[in-house]
Amino acid sequence: MPDPCPILHAPGLIYSAPMTSPQHILEHVFGYTEFRGPQQQVIDTLMAGSDALVLMPTGGGKSLCYQIPGLARPGCGVVISPLIALMQDQVEALQAAGVRAAFLNSSLPFHEAQDIETALLHGELDLLYLAPERLLQPRTLGLLAQAQLSLFAIDEAHCVSQWGHDFRADYLQLNCLHEQFPNVPRIALTATADERTRGEIARRLDLESAQHFVSSFDRPNIQYRIAQKNNPRRQLLQFLRDEQQGNAGIVYCLSRSKVENTAEWLCQQGFDAVAYHAGLPANVRAEHQRRFLREDGVIVVATIAFGMGIDKPDVRFVAHLDLPKSVEAYYQETGRAGRDGEPSTALLLYGLEDVVKLGQMAAMSEGSEEHKRAERNRLNAMLGLCEITSCRRRALLRYFAEELAEDCGNCDTCLEPPQTWDGTQAAAKLLSCVYRTGQRFGAAHVIDVLRGSENEKVRKFNHDQVSTYGIGKELSANEWRGVVRQLVVRGYLEVEGEFQGLRLTESCRPLLRGEEPIELRKLPAQAKGAGAEPKRGAPAEILPADEPLWEALRACRKRIADEQGVPPYVVFHDATLRGMVSARPQTADQLLAVSGVGDSKLERFGEDFLAVLREFDTATNG
Ligand code: ADP
Numbered sequence: 001m002p003d004p005c006p007i008l009h010a011p012g013l014i015y016s017a018p019m020t021s022p023q024h025i026l027e028h029v030f031g032y033t034e035f036r037g038p039q040q041q042v043i044d045t046l047m048a049g050s051d052a053l054v055l056m057p058t059g060g061g062k063s064l065c066y067q068i069p070g071l072a073r074p075g076c077g078v079v080i081s082p083l084i085a086l087m088q089d090q091v092e093a094l095q096a097a098g099v100r101a102a103f104l105n106s107s108l109p110f111h112e113a114q115d116i117e118t119a120l121l122h123g124e125l126d127l128l129y130l131a132p133e134r135l136l137q138p139r140t141l142g143l144l145a146q147a148q149l150s151l152f153a154i155d156e157a158h159c160v161s162q163w164g165h166d167f168r169a170d171y172l173q174l175n176c177l178h179e180q181f182p183n184v185p186r187i188a189l190t191a192t193a194d195e196r197t198r199g200e201i202a203r204r205l206d207l208e209s210a211q212h213f214v215s216s217f218d219r220p221n222i223q224y225r226i227a228q229k230n231n232p233r234r235q236l237l238q239f240l241r242d243e244q245q246g247n248a249g250i251v252y253c254l255s256r257s258k259v260e261n262t263a264e265w266l267c268q269q270g271f272d273a274v275a276y277h278a279g280l281p282a283n284v285r286a287e288h289q290r291r292f293l294r295e296d297g298v299i300v301v302a303t304i305a306f307g308m309g310i311d312k313p314d315v316r317f318v319a320h321l322d323l324p325k326s327v328e329a330y331y332q333e334t335g336r337a338g339r340d341g342e343p344s345t346a347l348l349l350y351g352l353e354d355v356v357k358l359g360q361m362a363a364m365s366e367g368s369e370e371h372k373r374a375e376r377n378r379l380n381a382m383l384g385l386c387e388i389t390s391c392r393r394r395a396l397l398r399y400f401a402e403e404l405a406e407d408c409g410n411c412d413t414c415l416e417p418p419q420t421w422d423g424t425q426a427a428a429k430l431l432s433c434v435y436r437t438g439q440r441f442g443a444a445h446v447i448d449v450l451r452g453s454e455n456e457k458v459r460k461f462n463h464d465q466v467s468t469y470g471i472g473k474e475l476s477a478n479e480w481r482g483v484v485r486q487l488v489v490r491g492y493l494e495v496e497g498e499f500q501g502l503r504l505t506e507s508c509r510p511l512l513r514g515e516e517p518i519e520l521r522k523l524p525a526q527a528k529g530a531g532a533e534p535k536r537g538a539p540a541e542i543l544p545a546d547e548p549l550w551e552a553l554r555a556c557r558k559r560i561a562d563e564q565g566v567p568p569y570v571v572f573h574d575a576t577l578r579g580m581v582s583a584r585p586q587t588a589d590q591l592l593a594v595s596g597v598g599d600s601k602l603e604r605f606g607e608d609f610l611a612v613l614r615e616f617d618t619a620t621n622g
């Protein structure tokens with residue numbers, strides 16, 4: 001057994017910072033046995049007093065890269081973070097692990113802020129979180145100048161980039177740290193992948209000569225699935241019922257009204273769902289966010305207004321009921337799933353109407369022609385990702401200039417290679433019908449004509465007289481929509497104007513004449529074994545026999561979390577509870593060996609969890 005950590009203050013075990021090795025801190029404070037990815041090298045760099053720039057995907061383990069050297073080096077580590085909510089979460093989690101952490105921001109009453117300042121000056125703080133505007137106040141800079149500092153960590157460093165969507169002017173001034181505190185090492189961290197942003201961060205924060213650590217942006221624990229809409233609500237329901245019972249997740253919709261309707265409908269279906277969008281009163285939003293963070297298994301139905309600064313590690317799924325605007329947006333939104341590294345699913349449902357709607361939004365958006373073209377290109381890249389028949393993850397990473405050596409085996413196209421059919425004839429019929437009806441009607445009408453509908457609109461325009469009337473009865477309307485969508489996405493058809501009329505493009509000629517073969521993706525209902533929805537995403541690691549224990553451990557965690565006023569994952573992550581289920585520890589030493597159990601958490605929560613574990617052990621043995 002390594003030496004126990006010295007106790008400084010009651011209550012609980014408080015860790016004494018200096019003179020302890022990073023490895024020791026990893027094991028005793030955080031309860032982990034090994035460093036992950038480049039963590040060790042990053043930490044060594046800071047321990048040696050040098051600067052670092054770290055690019056790691058969400059969930060990669062960025063926090064330990066500065067928290068551990070912050071503790072191991074003498075003095076207090078200063079963490080600059082843009083969002084107050086994020087700061088609170090991190091500080092709570094650190095305090096639960098016994099670390100002397102605090103934040104200073106405008107939400108604190110004056111006397112509390114003063115206590116923290118005093119603690120800092122007396123060397124009684126290991127990590128201090130600050131928003132950039134607070135840090136840059138002369139008063140704060142003066143305070144820091146009097147304290148001993150172990151490092152500066154600049155989190156969400158992409159906020160310095162004017163290209164990004166999270167630009168914060170205050171971040172630009174952070175280069176003053178370098179000048180005012182030349183001997184304090186700095187580390188900047190971000191999950192934003194692209195090279196332009198990285199270059200800008202290095203330049204603006206004076207980190208060009210720092211060590212750069214660039215990790216793979218793959219999120220192997222996220223299963224990517226993109227399916228065509230046929231009955232989106234039923235598809236979502238089936239997904240939730242078959243695979244995500246009791247799990248927390250996010251359902252993204254484009255419009256506020258759809259957010260509200262979907263949340264209400266999910267509640268009627270027996271799920272614990274709440275709505276979140278910028279049009280809701282601030283107190284309702286805050287309450288819904290609080291429930292999502294603090295309670296187990298809450299589903300948030302939201303517009304993309306939700307997510308920034310949500311650091312919940314156990315989001316098990318992200319479902320999109322509307323198409324994201326770009327691959328970047330898709331990657332960022334799906335990235336909110338599975339920060340804890342546990343199996344998670346990203347499900348996207350899309351259809352012809354999404355293609356049309358987003359295309360129109362791009363066309364009508366304000367801005368220059370160049371801007372519109374760029375938006376259109378981004379949308380096309382997203383559609384390309386939806387329509388490909390090869391590995392989604394490879395395509396996704398390639399978009400961020402990263403090459404995967406082989407297919408991932410954990411996306412829908414890998415798990416169930418899509419079936420295709422020879423659409424040459426169908427495409428020729430459709431294009432010719434668009435032409436015969438004058439290239440101004442929407443998909444629904446063109447399909448009615450193809451299928452020989454006798455409705456009023458068909459008769460009104462005499463479209464029962466055109467040569468393509470009724471030549472497409474072999475496919476259902478839904479199947480025709482699939483054909484239209486794929487031809488639009490591949491650039492053979494355009495959607496135009498207020499009535500979303502279909503128009504031929506130059507490139508469609510050979511197809512129109514049936515001279516160019518085209519393979520189309522089958523709709524789920526067309527595919528063999530239809531109804532057999534994709535396999536279970538996350539392998540259910542809890543065996544049915546273990547479920548009572550799992551539930552009892554979760555209940556124990558929830559009770560403690562409520563008592564302490566923190567989210568359940570601050571007590572223990574799912575992975576840690578899972579570790580308890582498989583290891584069945586009966587003593588404190590055995591419990592300490594479970595990943596995620598450190599000294600302080602053992603001291604504070606150990607007995608409660610051991611009581612549950614012992615009860616189940618007797619139950620099974622007796
Ligand atoms: P990021 O900030 O990069 O999104 P976090 O720092 O929040 O990621 O870490 C993601 C998850 O991985 C957290 O649950 C954290 O406790 C866990 N983690 C980080 N490093 C390790 C490690 N070395 N061993 C086990 N778990 C780790």
Ligand code: ZN
Binds near residue numbers: 407408409411414
């Ligand atoms: Zn794949």
